[in-house]
Amino acid sequence: MKSLTKHVTMNIPKRRAFVNITPEVEKVVRESGVEEGFCLVNAMHITASVFINDDELGLHQDYDDWLEKLAPHEPILGYRHNRTGEDNGDAHLKRQVMGREVVVAITSGRLDFGPWEQIFYGEFDGRRPKRYLIKIIGE
Numbered sequence: 001m002k003s004l005t006k007h008v009t010m011n012i013p014k015r016r017a018f019v020n021i022t023p024e025v026e027k028v029v030r031e032s033g034v035e036e037g038f039c040l041v042n043a044m045h046i047t048a049s050v051f052i053n054d055d056e057l058g059l060h061q062d063y064d065d066w067l068e069k070l071a072p073h074e075p076i077l078g079y080r081h082n083r084t085g086e087d088n089g090d091a092h093l094k095r096q097v098m099g100r101e102v103v104v105a106i107t108s109g110r111l112d113f114g115p116w117e118q119i120f121y122g123e124f125d126g127r128r129p130k131r132y133l134i135k136i137i138g139e
Helices: 022-032 057-070 080-084 089-098
Strands: 002-011 017-020 036-043 048-053 101-107 118-123 129-138
Touching: 002 022, 017 057, 022 036, 022 118, 022 129, 036 118, 048 089, 048 101, 048 129, 057 089, 080 089, 089 118
Parallel strands: none
Antiparallel strands: 002 129, 017 118, 036 048, 036 101, 036 129, 048 118
16 A cells, blocks of 8 residues: 655635645645545644635635634634634634545546535635645555
8 A cells, every 4th residue: 555645834825715725636646656545635723624615716705705604703802712812713613614624535546526626725814834734545
């Protein structure tokens, strides 16, 4: 069995954003040489998410609007977590809704997606370096 692990660091200049990381994940799958197996991608920060969906800007804005209604950033003192000096209580809740990780099958050396599926990194407390992990396992 083969395996490959990569940690990718990125810096999102805004507090919140969705970044399509599919090309980077596909590059690592090719690098691994795995033809049949699995690819795990997970956010390495408690205020970020990895998820699969369509790469459509209207949908991304809908996510951002919906998440802001569920867990608005302000009022900052509305979150007990922020009483510790943080200002990201909302980001923890947004991450919980959007999820920590995805697993995608690798078939014939490629990510085995359904129509329109892409992998995204969701950032809810950016403006500093953040990491995500790509782990490939298979034959």
